[in-house]
Structure formats: C-alpha cells, structure tokens
Amino acid sequence: MIELGTSESLKAKKKTRAEIPKNLEPMLKPKSVAIIGASRVPGKVGNVILQNYLSAGYSGELYPVNKNADEVLGIRAYRSILDIKQQIDLAVIAIPALGVPEVLEECGKKKVKSAIVVSGGFAEVGEIVLQEKIIEIAKKHNIAMLGPNCLGVMDTRSRVDTLFLPSYKISKPQIGGVSFVSQSGAIGSTVLDVVSGEGFGLSKFISYGNAAYIDEVDILNYLMHDDETKVIVLYIEGIKRGKEFVEIARKITKVKPVVVLKAGRTSAGSSAAHSHTAALAGNYEVYEAIFRQFGFTIAEDISDMIYYAKIFDAEIEPKGNRIAVVTNGGGLGVITADDIGSSRYLKMSAFSVETRRALKSAMPGIVNIANPLDLAGDADDKRYESALTAIGKDAETDMILAIVLFQTPGADSKVAAELIKLKDSLEKPMVVISIGAEYTEMHKKMMESAGLPVYDSPEAAVKSFEALLRYAEYRSRFEK
Amino acid sequence: MDMLDYMQGKKLLDKYGIKSVESKYVHSYQEAVGFAGRDSIAIKAISGRAIHKSKAGLVVLDVKGADEIQVAYRKLAERAVKFAPYKLLAQKMSKNGVEVIIGGNTDKQFGKMLLVGLGGIYVETLKDTALRMCPIEKYDAQEMLAQLKTNSIVTHNGAATDMLVDLLLRINKMFVSSSIQEFDFNPVIVRENDYEIVDIRILK
Incomplete structure (x- = not known):
C-alpha cells in the first residue's frame, strides 16, 4: 500500500485549494475533456462515455482519443493525447488495464490536470503492482487521479458525466x-x-x-x-x-x-x-x-x-421534538402516533388551550380535537388549511406531519396545492406522508418539486425527523 | 501483549481515582481468613491462561468464616493447578448492583477505543454496548450511556448517570496516558450512588 500519511496532508493544508494536487475541481468542472479509448463501436465503454457527454449537453471542449480512428461519433479524434494542442483538464481513461500506465504517462507529459481511470483489472483482481505503477505516475505528474475500477463522476451543473451506463437504462x-x-x-x-x-x-x-x-x-x-x-x-x-x-x-x-x-x-x-x-x-x-x-x-x-x-x-431547522399529526385517514394517524410514541427522540405534542379552541371552531363536528387530528375522509383543501393554520400557531408543537391519503373522496390536487402554499406560510417545519400508486405518485412529485418532502410510510417520516433532530443537536454543541 | 498483574492494575486505577473492590493476594487459607475478618469474600485464581475465570471454575463467591474459607481455598487451589502459574486473589464481596462492563481496545486504524455496556453474563448475549474513539469528551460519555438500549438499567437515575460519566472520563484519561492496549473492567458493580470495579484485566 502506498503511504499517504499525515506529512502529506499537512503539506496540503499550507497550500491554497487550487494548488492541492488531489483537487477535484478540474475533474468536476473541466473546460476540456479527452476521452481516451473513445471507441467507434456502439456499446463499448469509451463509446458510451462520449455519447453521454454529447447527450448531457456538456459545453466544454471534447477530444476523443482513439489509436485507430480519425473520427468518432462525428467528432475529430486524435491518435494520442499528445497530438492535442489545447490544454486538457480531464482525461477519462477507458482502455484495458495493461495499457493504462503508458497512457497516463502521456497525460503527465501533456500536463493534464486530472484523470479518471474507469478501467478495471487492478488491485481488485490482485494486480497490485500495476496499481502501484499508476499511483506513482499520478504522483510524479501531479495528476488528480480517480479510480481505477470506478464509474467516475457526474456533475449536474457542469454536465460532466463519465458514467458508462447507456442513457436508456x-x-x-x-x-x-x-x-x-x-x-x-x-x-x-x-x-x-x-x-x-x-x-x-x-x-x-x-x-x-x-x-x-x-x-x-x-x-x-x-x-x-x-x-x-x-x-x-x-x-x-x-x-x-x-x-x-x-x-x-x-x-x-x-x-x-x-x-x-x-x-x-x-x-x-x-x-x-x-x-x-x-x-x-x-x-x-x-x-x-x-x-x-x-x-x-x-x-x-x-x-x-x-x-x-x-x-x-429540505433544509429544515427543527426547533424541538414535539410532533403534531394531521390526517385524513384515522388508522394511519394512529400508526404514525405509535411510531412517534415509541421513538426515543420524538413525542406527540399536546395542543394548547388556544389551539384546541381555534380547531374546535374551525372544524366540523365530526372532527375530534386531539393529536393525531383526524380530519375525516371527506377533508378537502379548506379543512387542511384551517387545521394546519391553527396548528402552525400552536406553542406546544415543533413540527408537523401531514398525512394525505389521496384515495379518499376529499383529497385531490387542491389539497396538494394547499400544502405547498402552507409550507412557506407555516411557522413550523412540515413533511407529508402519502401512500399509494399512480395518482398519489403524481401528487408526491408535485409537492416534492416544490420542496415539500413526501414520505411513503410513517416509519420513514419518523426516522427522518429523528435524524434531523439528532444532527441539529450534535451541531448545537458547537454553536454554544 | 502481556497481562498486567492484578494488584498493579488496581494501583493504576487508584492513581486515577477509580474505585475498585478491596483485594489482596493470599498464599494460605489463614491469610484469606485474616483478610476477610467478618466480611464475606470471593477468591479467584488468576492465570494468564484463563480468560473466563468463572467458566473454568476458578471463582468462589461469598464465603465467610474460617471453615467456609478453608474449604473454598483448597477447592480452588486444586482446580487452578492445571492453569499454573496462578495466583489466588481474595476480594471483599461487593454489595448487589447492576453489572456493567467498561473496556478498551486499540484499533489498528483509529487507535484507542472505549466501550461501555451492560456487563457480567449479559455481555455476550445482549451485546448492548457503546463505543467511542479516545479521547472522549463529557458529551461523548453522556451519548454513550444514552445510546444503550439498557440505559435505564445501567444508570438507574440522574445521579448514577453523572457518576458513570465521571468514571468514563477518568478511565479515558488513564487509557490515553498509558501504554495499555486493551482492558476489561467487567463487572463494574453500579449502585445508585456508588460503584466498584470488581474485575480488572489489563493488557499492555
């Protein structure tokens, strides 16, 4: 194993980030990419990578490198990376393992800033010497090298995508x-x-x-x-x-x-x-x-x-662990309350007198004022709005779990739209639980794309609230 | 790794203000009787060749008075022969309490690690333990105890929690400032306002 001990990381600390040899910036935000092993044969790794770059809409310069071709996928190809005149930020290497050291050495000569070796056939199959060899070359030439034996990187903003997975899959x-x-x-x-x-x-x-x-x-x-x-x-x-x-x-x-x-x-x-x-x-x-x-x-x-x-x-800032549950399905409300009750970190909130009064006057007679608050199967957007607005002001509640079962007669797109609207006006964090197939999925997408997290089980929502709280608690130690 | 002599281990604990049960090596049953006085004692055969003293029959608990002690002493000495070299250790019996394990290990990547959990015979069946990398801080010690499923058994109440947090911090200090590689304090008998380490096993 190669020793990358403390002395090196200490040295790295003294440099600014741009100078650190193992900086990933040129790999994730490259202005120019060479794809070494860009094959003309559809389905070959190097071919898929180039195809993906093209279809992802990468806006930098692309240079296919292929020993035997002058053109790949309609782009001019080069026999060697050394034939390219322009500066290369990233070389994606997708050739058989044995050829990698030579190609990487050429990248070094070309002063390529970073390289991704997608090829397998190194330490993972016992070829340790071959792996040591490419580490040595990367170190010698200060190439930030990722891999080998990896899928590489994807950056949704720079549209870099070295994954050799056909886009239809x-x-x-x-x-x-x-x-x-x-x-x-x-x-x-x-x-x-x-x-x-x-x-x-x-x-x-x-x-x-x-x-x-x-x-x-x-x-x-x-x-x-x-x-x-x-x-x-x-x-x-x-x-x-x-x-x-x-x-x-x-x-x-x-x-x-x-x-x-x-x-x-x-x-x-x-x-x-x-x-x-x-x-x-x-x-x-x-x-x-x-x-x-x-x-x-x-x-x-x-x-x-x-x-x-x-x-x-969702960047929710939890203020505490008392949870209010609002539901249009009584059973699921009870199951959720059970999950919260058995959590070591969360508890069901007890509504204040004012909240109970506000709910009493806003809800129809069939709604029993309690937590979980069962709005009943005919609950529509208006009922959700008045219930959540009242609970949003409750001094005894820190976070809200809104359950919407879209199978019920009252729940439709208006309810989803109402929750999206309330997300920003409520003073408390809220997440949604919705369980169901296509109709539900559609509304889940609606709400989530508006930044409202939707979970498909009470357990998932409760776990997530726990994770959120525990992390907030951890961080609060350092803010005191 | 070598096992540290029991009484030397006890001395080390004393130095860090860590309480362990009153103990003494005995070389004859008369000496054991003298050590016991009016109290009940336990006698243990200590050998580097036996990790599970009780499983190997090398522990006699709760004996009192010259006759009982004499019988126990002889029986133990006989059983211990096949684990020679051995020493016989007499200890005052600890009052009832919850058995807790506190231990340390040296991980080859992350260094010294500290462990706490429900101890005694439950260690291996329940495996309810919490682990942290050394050095630990007060917060870590609190979190370790809070993390245990058996938290309410181990700590009884707030006072016991504070006491165990303090104990963990002392043990942490002892561990990081010594050449100890590995240790088991098992059991540590924990009562509402008091604790006592009953068995010490330290490897350097």
Missing part, C-alpha cells in the same frame, strides 16, 4: 444540492436511478472505485468546501486513512450533514480476541462509533439513505 437526477459518493459503482448507479424519481436533486456523483490515489478523505475535503453541495451521502466499504478521516469527519459535520451507509455490518469481530472488549469492538462497530462520535447520520440501507438525504435537503 438509467434516469438521470435533476440539479440539486445532494452529492453522492460511492465506493461501489453498482450501488452508485442504482441509487442515482432511484434518486432521479425523488423530488430532491443531485449536485455531484463520485464513484471512486479502488481509491488508489484520490480517496474518501480527499473527496470529503472537496465537498466540504463545495458551495453547490448541501448534503453529502456516502457509501463506503472501508476507510484507508483512519487518522485523516477522523480529522475531516470532525470538521465536515460542523458545516453540512453527512449520511453514511457502511457495508459489512455482519463481519465478525476478531475471533482470537484477548478480551471481551476486543471481541465486541469489531470492524463495523468501530466505524459506527466514529460516525456517531462525529455527527454522521448512519443509514442502515439504501432506503434510509434516500429518506435522510431528502429531509436534509
């Missing part, structure tokens, strides 16, 4: 504030596809594969300073530089939320432990401890990652 997320970092390419592309169906948007996607040179520490360091990134979502299998990771972890959560999913929860602790403690403090437990200690939000599965990203992206 994966939906691309909209522009937003969530940056997603994944060691695994497969998890990465799956989550990207799922995210595209959610209301929140993506800032950057970074798949870093073998982490031979640029690793999670460098990526977190970049994203911490990146103004386009509001929320970081991280999928990792392992951490290479423990001490440096702790250093960045300590800083980053003071600035923005980080959601993490760590694989390998079931891996056994050391069986030859000398003590109970050593047996209990296994690999996953240690990672979990570090994440908790430094305010990361731990996701247990992919759904959790999406839930938490959504609530953090």
Whole structure:
C-alpha cells in the first residue's frame, strides 16, 4: 500500500485549494475533456462515455482519443493525447488495464490536470503492482487521479458525466444540492436511478472505485468546501486513512450533514480476541462509533439513505421534538402516533388551550380535537388549511406531519396545492406522508418539486425527523 | 501483549481515582481468613491462561468464616493447578448492583477505543454496548450511556448517570496516558450512588 500519511496532508493544508494536487475541481468542472479509448463501436465503454457527454449537453471542449480512428461519433479524434494542442483538464481513461500506465504517462507529459481511470483489472483482481505503477505516475505528474475500477463522476451543473451506463437504462437526477459518493459503482448507479424519481436533486456523483490515489478523505475535503453541495451521502466499504478521516469527519459535520451507509455490518469481530472488549469492538462497530462520535447520520440501507438525504435537503431547522399529526385517514394517524410514541427522540405534542379552541371552531363536528387530528375522509383543501393554520400557531408543537391519503373522496390536487402554499406560510417545519400508486405518485412529485418532502410510510417520516433532530443537536454543541 | 498483574492494575486505577473492590493476594487459607475478618469474600485464581475465570471454575463467591474459607481455598487451589502459574486473589464481596462492563481496545486504524455496556453474563448475549474513539469528551460519555438500549438499567437515575460519566472520563484519561492496549473492567458493580470495579484485566 502506498503511504499517504499525515506529512502529506499537512503539506496540503499550507497550500491554497487550487494548488492541492488531489483537487477535484478540474475533474468536476473541466473546460476540456479527452476521452481516451473513445471507441467507434456502439456499446463499448469509451463509446458510451462520449455519447453521454454529447447527450448531457456538456459545453466544454471534447477530444476523443482513439489509436485507430480519425473520427468518432462525428467528432475529430486524435491518435494520442499528445497530438492535442489545447490544454486538457480531464482525461477519462477507458482502455484495458495493461495499457493504462503508458497512457497516463502521456497525460503527465501533456500536463493534464486530472484523470479518471474507469478501467478495471487492478488491485481488485490482485494486480497490485500495476496499481502501484499508476499511483506513482499520478504522483510524479501531479495528476488528480480517480479510480481505477470506478464509474467516475457526474456533475449536474457542469454536465460532466463519465458514467458508462447507456442513457436508456438509467434516469438521470435533476440539479440539486445532494452529492453522492460511492465506493461501489453498482450501488452508485442504482441509487442515482432511484434518486432521479425523488423530488430532491443531485449536485455531484463520485464513484471512486479502488481509491488508489484520490480517496474518501480527499473527496470529503472537496465537498466540504463545495458551495453547490448541501448534503453529502456516502457509501463506503472501508476507510484507508483512519487518522485523516477522523480529522475531516470532525470538521465536515460542523458545516453540512453527512449520511453514511457502511457495508459489512455482519463481519465478525476478531475471533482470537484477548478480551471481551476486543471481541465486541469489531470492524463495523468501530466505524459506527466514529460516525456517531462525529455527527454522521448512519443509514442502515439504501432506503434510509434516500429518506435522510431528502429531509436534509429540505433544509429544515427543527426547533424541538414535539410532533403534531394531521390526517385524513384515522388508522394511519394512529400508526404514525405509535411510531412517534415509541421513538426515543420524538413525542406527540399536546395542543394548547388556544389551539384546541381555534380547531374546535374551525372544524366540523365530526372532527375530534386531539393529536393525531383526524380530519375525516371527506377533508378537502379548506379543512387542511384551517387545521394546519391553527396548528402552525400552536406553542406546544415543533413540527408537523401531514398525512394525505389521496384515495379518499376529499383529497385531490387542491389539497396538494394547499400544502405547498402552507409550507412557506407555516411557522413550523412540515413533511407529508402519502401512500399509494399512480395518482398519489403524481401528487408526491408535485409537492416534492416544490420542496415539500413526501414520505411513503410513517416509519420513514419518523426516522427522518429523528435524524434531523439528532444532527441539529450534535451541531448545537458547537454553536454554544 | 502481556497481562498486567492484578494488584498493579488496581494501583493504576487508584492513581486515577477509580474505585475498585478491596483485594489482596493470599498464599494460605489463614491469610484469606485474616483478610476477610467478618466480611464475606470471593477468591479467584488468576492465570494468564484463563480468560473466563468463572467458566473454568476458578471463582468462589461469598464465603465467610474460617471453615467456609478453608474449604473454598483448597477447592480452588486444586482446580487452578492445571492453569499454573496462578495466583489466588481474595476480594471483599461487593454489595448487589447492576453489572456493567467498561473496556478498551486499540484499533489498528483509529487507535484507542472505549466501550461501555451492560456487563457480567449479559455481555455476550445482549451485546448492548457503546463505543467511542479516545479521547472522549463529557458529551461523548453522556451519548454513550444514552445510546444503550439498557440505559435505564445501567444508570438507574440522574445521579448514577453523572457518576458513570465521571468514571468514563477518568478511565479515558488513564487509557490515553498509558501504554495499555486493551482492558476489561467487567463487572463494574453500579449502585445508585456508588460503584466498584470488581474485575480488572489489563493488557499492555
């Protein structure tokens, strides 16, 4: 393993960000991109990457590099990167592993600022020497190198997209504030596809594969300073530089939320432990401890990652843990109240006398004034409006969960529109729970695209509120 | 890694104001009787070759008076032979309380880690423990206790919480300022206003 110890990160600290060799800026915001291995054969990795660049509408200069072609997809191609006269910010390398050192060396000569090696066939299949070789070349020439064995990057604003996934197979997320970092390419592309169906948007996607040179520490360091990134979502299998990771972890959560999913929860602790403690403090437990200690939000599965990203992206500032539930379905209100009641961090609010009075006069006789507040199946936009306006003023409530079951006779697009309107006028944070198929999905999209988070189960909403509160509590330590 | 002698470990704890149960090596049953006085004692055979003292039958609990102590002493000495070299440790019996584990381990990436959880025989069955990287702060200690599912059992009340937070911080200090690699304090007997470490196992 290559040592990228403290001395190097200390040196890096003294430099400004633009000078740090492992800066990701030229990779995510390149003015010019060379695609090495841009094939003329449809379906080949290099061909798909070039095609994706073209269809994503990347506005910088594109230079296909192909040993045997003068033109690829209608663009002039070059035999070698050295034949290109202009400065290259990013080289995407998609050729068989054995040829990578030579090509990377050429990139060095060309003074290319960054490179993404998408090719596999390195340390992940035991080719450690080959991997060491490309690390050496990257270091020698100060090339910020990502990979090998990775999907590369996507930036929704600069429209850089090195993912070699045909566009008909994966939906691309909209522009937003969530940056997603994944060691695994497969998890990465799956989550990207799922995210595209959610209301929140993506800032950057970074798949870093073998982490031979640029690793999670460098990526977190970049994203911490990146103004386009509001929320970081991280999928990792392992951490290479423990001490440096702790250093960045300590800083980053003071600035923005980080959601993490760590694989390998079931891996056994050391069986030859000398003590109970050593047996209990296994690999996953240690990672979990570090994440908790430094305010990361731990996701247990992919759904959790999406839930938490959504609530953090909504930039809600929780004022407390007392929740009011408003519903047009009694049963779901009770289930939600149960979830809140059994949470260690949340509780159901008890409406003040004034709120009860206001609700009493605004609600029809069939509505029992209690929390959860069951507006009944015929509740329309007006009933939601008067109930939520009254609860919005309640001094005993901190956050609101509005349940809308669109299957009921009263709930239609007007209710969704009303909630969107109320989102900004209410003094309290609100999220919505809606469960259902197409008609519901349509309204979910409506509300989410207006910045109102919608969850498809009480459990998901409650978990997300918990995550929000716990992170706020963590941060409040440093604001005192 | 070598195991630190029990009484040396106890001395180290004393230095950091960490309370552990009154203990003494005994070399004859008469010596054990003298140490016990009117109290009940436990006698343990300590050997580097046995991690689970009670499973190996190397612990006799709650014996009192010359006759009982003599019988227990002989029985234990017989069983301990196959774990030689060993020493016999007499300890005053601790009053009832909740058994808690506090331990430390050195992770190859993140360094010293501190652990707390429900202890005694439940350690391995419930695995309800909280872990943090050292050094920990007061907030971390509070969070560790709050994180336990058995929090209400471990801490009883607010006073016990404060006491355990203080204890965790003392142990943290001892751990980070020494060459200790790994340790188990299990059990730590926790009562409403009081605690006592009953078993010390330190590896350097």
